[in-house]
């Protein structure tokens with residue numbers, strides 16, 4: 001807005017809300033107005049919840065996840081199988097796998113992928129802590145759930161090398177046709193991989 | 202999520218974010234994760250901005266707008282023409298008109314429309330304060346920018362009656378074809394109104 005139509009606190013709230021993924025500048029304005037009108041029911045509890053999160057959020061010293069406790073909720077969950085570890089690049093991948101809820105296991109968050117071009121070296125990722133975790137024993141399988149990108153695969157190879165001396169099975173996600181996916185929209189690499197890994201019907 | 206994958210503070214943050222217009226349950230989760238990862242750059246400033254808004258937001262005693270000062274930014278803006286008043290149902294209408302930036306004037310926010318079915322009577326709206334404001338003098342035109350609904354029009358008629366003894370011109374928004382609008386998508390009422398109010402080309 002070129003003209004000031006509200007106090008600086010409201011303008012600032014709109015500016016910050018516009019940076020939240022899912023909200024643009026226009027939705028931010030609508031969201032701000034809604035929050036202001038629902039001050040007691042929504043704005044005030046949200047301000048408190050955010051303040052709590054700011055005060056409590058930390059990185060899990062065991063797995064690299066972000067949570068409000070250390071070790072995190074997942075690392076301390078006694079109902080999870082401690083023998084299988086899923087290695088992911090980012091916390092968002094961990095959340096995505098948890099939504100799929102396919103396996104009730106624990107994770108290790110790398111915090112990125114190896115990328116010589118971007119100057120990201122092994123020591124910049126949580127790889128040493130992964131090797132230590134596996135070396136401590138009790139883990140029989142490490143599933144490398146990294147992205148199917150060049151960097152992801154480079155990282156997967158590097159980790160496999162680092163774990164090669166240890167008694168652990170290293171697996172990776174299957175390549176194939178996405179569920180609901182149409183063949184003629186898929187790239188050749190995926191189709192070739194899906195053919196190679198074909199299963200009995 | 203059926204399974205707990207993060208601490209209660211993060212679950213609560215997701216729940217509250219899901220109530221923000223523009224964010225659904227899924228976007229709320231993505232937004233929460235982004236906020237947590239950008240704790241210092243985004244989450245913390247946003248928590249502060251919301252806390253500030255909670256502490257300072259109030260209803261303008263002059264016009265019924267919400268702002269962080271009373272009288273509000275608009276009522277105290279010396280560059281606005283004080284002789285014209287736009288009457289709106291809601292603060293969101295005020296913001297919409299300000300985005301259009303067609304007139305540099307002041308407002309009066311009714312806080313709703315007359316609706317006998319919902320039990321909303323004249324004394325539930327900011328109508329008495331509007332009449333007093335006009336009676337004090339200095340206002341030559343009141344523009345009724347209420348919605349083109351039955352309730353909006355009933356409210357407009359009621360206000361016109363209340364202002365009838367005072368020296369003020371009461372006008373309303375023109376009906377017509379929306380800019381960029383296609384005729385065959387428009388209802389008959391709008392088309393009839395647009396024909397009646399036709400202008401020389």
Ligand SMILES: [Zn+2]
Pocket residue numbers: 060061062063064065071072073074075
């Ligand atoms: Zn953890």
Ligand SMILES: [Zn+2]
Pocket residue numbers: 261262263264265266272273274275276
């Ligand atoms: Zn005001």
